[in-house]
Amino acid sequence: MSDAQQPSEFDATTAVDEFEPVDVFPSSEDMDLRPGADNCYKCTSCDTSCPVAEVNEDFPGPKFQGPEQWRLKRHEDVDIDDSIMSCSNCMRCDDACPSSVPLSQMHNTARGEYVEKHMDKLSVEYLRNRMLANYRTMATLGTKVPRLANFVMGLDITSYLGDKLMGIPSERDMPEFATETFRQWWKQRGGSKVSNPDKQVAYFHGCYSNFNTTEVGKAMVRVYEEFGYEVLVPKQQCSGTPMFANGMLDDARREAEVNVRELGAAIENGAEVIASCTSCSMALRQEYPELFDIDGIDELAAHTWESLEFLRVNEDLEAKLSEAEIDSQAFAYHAPCHARNQGIDHQAIELFRELDGATIEDVGDSCSGISGTYGWKSEKYETSMKIGAEMFDHMEHAEGDVGMTECPTCSMQMNHGTGYEIRHPLELLEEALL
Numbered sequence: 001m002s003d004a005q006q007p008s009e010f011d012a013t014t015a016v017d018e019f020e021p022v023d024v025f026p027s028s029e030d031m032d033l034r035p036g037a038d039n040c041y042k043c044t045s046c047d048t049s050c051p052v053a054e055v056n057e058d059f060p061g062p063k064f065q066g067p068e069q070w071r072l073k074r075h076e077d078v079d080i081d082d083s084i085m086s087c088s089n090c091m092r093c094d095d096a097c098p099s100s101v102p103l104s105q106m107h108n109t110a111r112g113e114y115v116e117k118h119m120d121k122l123s124v125e126y127l128r129n130r131m132l133a134n135y136r137t138m139a140t141l142g143t144k145v146p147r148l149a150n151f152v153m154g155l156d157i158t159s160y161l162g163d164k165l166m167g168i169p170s171e172r173d174m175p176e177f178a179t180e181t182f183r184q185w186w187k188q189r190g191g192s193k194v195s196n197p198d199k200q201v202a203y204f205h206g207c208y209s210n211f212n213t214t215e216v217g218k219a220m221v222r223v224y225e226e227f228g229y230e231v232l233v234p235k236q237q238c239s240g241t242p243m244f245a246n247g248m249l250d251d252a253r254r255e256a257e258v259n260v261r262e263l264g265a266a267i268e269n270g271a272e273v274i275a276s277c278t279s280c281s282m283a284l285r286q287e288y289p290e291l292f293d294i295d296g297i298d299e300l301a302a303h304t305w306e307s308l309e310f311l312r313v314n315e316d317l318e319a320k321l322s323e324a325e326i327d328s329q330a331f332a333y334h335a336p337c338h339a340r341n342q343g344i345d346h347q348a349i350e351l352f353r354e355l356d357g358a359t360i361e362d363v364g365d366s367c368s369g370i371s372g373t374y375g376w377k378s379e380k381y382e383t384s385m386k387i388g389a390e391m392f393d394h395m396e397h398a399e400g401d402v403g404m405t406e407c408p409t410c411s412m413q414m415n416h417g418t419g420y421e422i423r424h425p426l427e428l429l430e431e432a433l434l
């Protein structure tokens, strides 16, 4: 009898006691990404939906940046690949994956680790990225002296030096600061004109509606008050979106802690949280609970809405709009990538079809290419414009010559590529209903 045929001395009791599972992918992280990585069955849907991979053949794509790199870096001697910094955090791959692999969570985690461990903190790239990620700090200073700041930022020499010294593309025009911030306007106004403890919403205006396009925030307040809501404007910080995209997770956590605490207090008193920027609502709903473990973070995610979405669900907005009318106008609408992830990319099109005088045309499902701070980097500018080319072309072929979108940086890119005026759906709602 050969050894292989010897009767087994297997003792089930001993074997169970001695069994030690082998951790194939050892992880010390609190938020274990292994189940997500294991879900990937390599269909490559994410890769074919990635706008960066489409125009940049050196970019290895979301499958590599996500499950593949995650597995590779489990080994101590493998560093995060620097190509993670070429991902724009558009999150289209998240939406494309049929197997719910948490791609953007993997990308954000990997980018954070790359910046923390491998980026020279004194390099121009790091300092530029930190400045872009902390736009709120720059805007707080700028809006102390908005006219002077706008004048200086509009000078050719500023633009030239910004490009040469900091890597901010001179092709782009810096957004103008408002002479009165949204919060200053709110204070001056005396807060909400409606008092209604049963219908309260806490407005997360984010940075751009506060410091730049204050008319969006004002439209939000007036439209919601028209529906009988008492609007609250709690203390708040940046949503953290530009920080995730630049791998500055400590900065993002600092901001998230304040937002979770302040918005959480409003939620405890019965309010729902409304954001007018789709990237802000995305951060509060998805990125916060994916990346941080803060008390109240899940409640905030569950009670956050985008501004049109909330009204469509809780009010008969369609009926109200079907009775309204505006002077004839045609709009070229672009759905931001982050709206797609929240399933609200068709809402403006569906809604304004009901409005007499408005013609609204979807300019397709391509990415605008700017992705927050991505297109504000000289080395990414060309990629950003190549990605945006399809949208520019569709806008130019649309009937209207006014653009529309919910995202402030898509709005900058739309204006940059076509010269069109760009409006937020809330502004059109205000015009139609008030």
Ligand code: SF4
Pocket: 049, 050, 051, 052, 053, 061, 062, 065, 086, 087, 088, 089, 090, 091, 092, 093, 094, 103, 104, 107
């Ligand atoms: S987030 Fe966007 S750019 Fe980054 S890998 Fe996914 S699809 Fe590509």
Ligand code: SF4
Pocket: 039, 040, 041, 042, 043, 044, 045, 046, 047, 062, 063, 066, 067, 096, 097, 098, 099, 100, 101, 103
């Ligand atoms: S789409 Fe999802 S399952 Fe398919 S390759 Fe990408 S991560 Fe894997």
